[in-house]
Amino acid sequence: MATYVSAQSTQVGVKTASKRVARPYVHPYAAGILLGLVLFLSFFLTGNGLGASGGLNRILVSFEDLVMPDHVDRVAYLIPMAGGDRNPLENWVVLLVVGTVFGGFLSGWFNGRVKLETIKGPNVSTRTRWIMAFLGGALMGYGARMARGCTSGQALSGGSVLSVGSWAFMFAVFGGAYLLAYFVRKAWN
Amino acid sequence: MTPFPLNLPQLLGSPTYLIVYLIIGVAFGAVLEMAGFGVSTKLAAQFYFKDMTVLKVMFTAIIVAMVFIFIATGLGLLDYNLVYVNETYLVPGIVGGLIMGFGFIIGGFCPGTALASAATLKIDGIIFSLGALFGIFLFGETVGGFEDFWHSTYYGRWTLMELFNANTGVIVVAVMIMALLAFAASEWAERIVGKRTEKQPRWRYAAAGSGLVLAFATVVIGQPTNAVRWNMIAEQKQPLLDTRAVFAHPAEVLKYMNDRKIVTMLVDVRDEADYNQFHVRDARHVPIDQLSTIVEEFHALPENAVVFVMSNDEEKAVEAWRYLVADSVVNVYIMDGGVNKWLDTFGEADFKTAAAIESSGPDMLRYTFPMAYGEKHPASAPHEDRFEVAFEPHVVLAIKRGAVAGGCG
Numbered sequence: 131m132a133t134y135v136s137a138q139s140t141q142v143g144v145k146t147a148s149k150r151v152a153r154p155y156v157h158p159y160a161a162g163i164l165l166g167l168v169l170f171l172s173f174f175l176t177g178n179g180l181g182a183s184g185g186l187n188r189i190l191v192s193f194e195d196l197v198m199p200d201h202v203d204r205v206a207y208l209i210p211m212a213g214g215d216r217n218p219l220e221n222w223v224v225l226l227v228v229g230t231v232f233g234g235f236l237s238g239w240f241n242g243r244v245k246l247e248t249i250k251g252p253n254v255s256t257r258t259r260w261i262m263a264f265l266g267g268a269l270m271g272y273g274a275r276m277a278r279g280c281t282s283g284q285a286l287s288g289g290s291v292l293s294v295g296s297w298a299f300m301f302a303v304f305g306g307a308y309l310l311a312y313f314v315r316k317a318w319n
Numbered sequence: 320m321t322p323f324p325l326n327l328p329q330l331l332g333s334p335t336y337l338i339v340y341l342i343i344g345v346a347f348g349a350v351l352e353m354a355g356f357g358v359s360t361k362l363a364a365q366f367y368f369k370d371m372t373v374l375k376v377m378f379t380a381i382i383v384a385m386v387f388i389f390i391a392t393g394l395g396l397l398d399y400n401l402v403y404v405n406e407t408y409l410v411p412g413i414v415g416g417l418i419m420g421f422g423f424i425i426g427g428f429c430p431g432t433a434l435a436s437a438a439t440l441k442i443d444g445i446i447f448s449l450g451a452l453f454g455i456f457l458f459g460e461t462v463g464g465f466e467d468f469w470h471s472t473y474y475g476r477w478t479l480m481e482l483f484n485a486n487t488g489v490i491v492v493a494v495m496i497m498a499l500l501a502f503a504a505s506e507w508a509e510r511i512v513g514k515r516t517e518k519q520p521r522w523r524y525a526a527a528g529s530g531l532v533l534a535f536a537t538v539v540i541g542q543p544t545n546a547v548r549w550n551m552i553a554e555q556k557q558p559l560l561d562t563r564a565v566f567a568h569p570a571e572v573l574k575y576m577n578d579r580k581i582v583t584m585l586v587d588v589r590d591e592a593d594y595n596q597f598h599v600r601d602a603r604h605v606p607i608d609q610l611s612t613i614v615e616e617f618h619a620l621p622e623n624a625v626v627f628v629m630s631n632d633e634e635k636a637v638e639a640w641r642y643l644v645a646d647s648v649v650n651v652y653i654m655d656g657g658v659n660k661w662l663d664t665f666g667e668a669d670f671k672t673a674a675a676i677e678s679s680g681p682d683m684l685r686y687t688f689p690m691a692y693g694e695k696h697p698a699s700a701p702h703e704d705r706f707e708v709a710f711e712p713h714v715v716l717a718i719k720r721g722a723v724a725g726g727c728g
Binding site for chain 2: 165172189194206208238243249265266292295307311
């Protein structure tokens with residue numbers, strides 16, 4: 131099932147850094163089933179779902195704690211993570227994030243998709259794409275902390291255990307993106 | 320006892336147990352990459368109805384995880400009480416979600432997918448991740464200015480079952496049907512708007528059918544009631560009652576009340592009249608039929624918390640203990656001999672001779688009070704050094720299992 135070859139991929143035959151031919155992506159439903167099984171196993175074994183922004187947050191806070199420990203000890207939001215001699219990295223979601231990067235690389239490598247490149251719509255310059263990526267990332271990071279979770283930690287995890295807040299959040303994310311999509315259509319089409 | 324989730328810190332030791340999350344993370348990252356989520360244009364196409372991969376993968380993952388979770392909880396393999404359900408802060412969640420939606424369409428990723436993208440050296444993914452770190456930094460520095468808003472509209476652990484006042488199975492089936500309809504609509508949009516003509520595989524019908532069957536299975540299996548949950552653990556827990564291992568002497572209760580390092584919760588399950596006559600300082604009045612209302616709060620207690628339940632003697636307290644233990648509350652003890660023994664131990668001699676009466680039945684108060692003292696009676700909060708009572712300590716604080724705080728950490 132996982133080996134189903136999607137005909138829609140445009141990546142077939144592209145030579146990549148790993149000197150392999152990039153294989154096409156797994157069919158969305160098959161990928162979804164795999165992702166669902168990973169999510170289920172996570173809940174089943176640990177009681178926790180998946181997460182990403184929380185791990186990024188803690189990695190960032192560990193830097194802040196190195197550079198300006200006094201500041202960290204004074205900001206209410208940062209204290210529970212890194213106040214005093216707490217280690218913000220000794221937390222499940224940090225390990226999860228490290229694993230995510232590693233797993234992404236492994237899958238990319240074995241499928242010949244590791245390649246230094248910028249992916250963008252046909253009608254924008256690379257520089258514009260970079261600026262938009264940074265701006266979008268900043269909004270994402272800010273919003274994810276405000277909503278106490280990102281697409282993984284709220285929508286996927288909270289959605290599957292039927293949290294009301296997570297479902298409301300999910301509709302808000304899709305709603306926000308669809309609202310703005312028309313105005314940035316040049317960037318992607 | 321429900322074997323899952325595992326008590327990982329106890330099983331593997333801390334911090335070694337974190338390796339499990341590393342492995343889960345590797346699987347997560349690999350699947351994201353395999354789905355094509357490392358490619359921003361593919362993600363963004365979702366919002367022009369051209370390539371609905373995002374919706375398909377996400378909803379498939381949600382319904383697959385959902386049916387397996389609720390089959391496992393229904394069969395008593397997994398304890399839903401110990402599964403982290405994101406707490407609802409409704410308005411901050413929606414506002415944060417909208418901001419993220421804007422970020423999604425401008426930047427082309429969400430945080431998890433950006434990591435998979437950066438891992439395969441996509442420069443836009445790397446820059447997006449740096450941007451996300453900047454946004455997170457900015458939030459940490461500015462949240463102090465709108466702390467009240469950030470903590471507003473808090474509903475705690477609030478599930479769709481509670482919102483719609485429906486059985487778990489019904490909600491699972493409804494979500495499943497909604498997802499399948501969304502898939503059909505997505506494929507239709509891809510054909511019409513995206514002008515995509517490739518044939519979709521046949522097995523997806525079989526998969527959809529299996530999903531429906533599994534969803535209906537959760538209806539048939541149902542979810543275990545508190546009584547059923549007790550039956551599942553009775554063999555293991557009943558001996559704790561029989562050997563009186565979970566009965567704590569009033570003097571031990573007093574010791575914990577005065578211990579500032581321990582969060583001590585006293586739960587008084589007697590009827591209101593008795594509670595108003597006299598109760599131990601800071602004891603909460605929770606009638607036995609309302610225990611379900613405190614379970615969620617007690618799950619959220621920190622590791623160093625201990626709960627003592629009490630009635631006049633022990634009968635109702637034992638019943639309450641069974642209820643809380645069956646609902647996976649940890650560190651619950653029964654006050655040995657109940658409020659009667661408390662008064663035997665901590666009542667002044669002249670009070671005892673004046674107020675003692677014959678017990679009018681099992682689990683009835685053996686003292687009478689001229690007025691409703693509540694906790695204003697001297698025996699409510701006795702001085703520890705005035706009453707030196709020897710007791711055999713029974714309280715042993717256990718390590719909690721399951722998720723204490725989840726979501727995004």
